[in-house]
Amino acid sequence: MERPPNLAEAIDAAAEALLGVLEGAASRHSVPVSPTQLRVLSLVSGRPDVNVNRLAELLDVVPSSASRLCDRLEATGLLRRVADPRDRREVRLVPTAAAEALLRELRERRHRAVQAVLDRMPARGQHELLLALLAFGQAAAMATTTAAGSESDPPARTA
Template identity: 65%
Template sequence: MERATELAAAVESSAEALTAVLESARLAQNPTVPPAQLRVLTIVAGNRHTNMSRLAEALDVVPSSASRLCDRLEATGLLRRVADPRDRREVRLLLTPAARRLLADLRDRRRQALGDVLDRMPAAARQDLLKALQAFEAAAVPEAESGEGLRTA
């Protein structure tokens, strides 16, 4: 079997290729949304109860930086701030229909770009990749959920 460091280098190289394919799909989108703003939209899409504090924490930035990102997204019609019905002192962040369309379009573009790459692979290699990715996820998820990090050996 290959040494763990050689395998890790191969995974890292593949991750970089994957990132390049996904970034190419993002850049082909019109309008192009900067990565930091796209991350905000993704965080808000994943949690119906995102407020400015939770967003700043998720981004690992100070609240004023998160607020400026939201200002830009609000100005482009991708984000709305509304009073939280549970606590009117809180401001909830909501995606607009335009943001939902943008995220759906990006997901479709990414899947198409990945599909194009996968189509160039032999069928047996695609099946092997699927099994390997499922095994990787199964090995990585328990540690990530428990906060212990990935196994080292």
């Protein structure tokens, strides 16, 4: 099957629309942190052994920028630094219960917003979208795995 010449443009437009729906779900309610801070909380929440240096790698920023982000989140009561029980010299980042509740609430709002858009699509279109997204995800994962083995690391940015 030949790819339509504007498929990449259509995907880009759909991604922009999806981002608009997701951002709209967050902005309609007062979220006490910036999008970057939300990303930090999300990354830390999904990785129980993350420290500031690893967080900096995940964000593609220098460690001092990641540390300042953590300072701000710690000051708001959304993040804690704790000693690693296996190595007391190592400091781990742990989201607080308030951070977990914030992430859960935001995730639920985003899911409802996306579902509202899906509800406006015919069932067949939803099924085709699901299959296409699964295939796209698999292809992207393969491309990421291949690229990770062949590229050098880009320079770190500041946040």
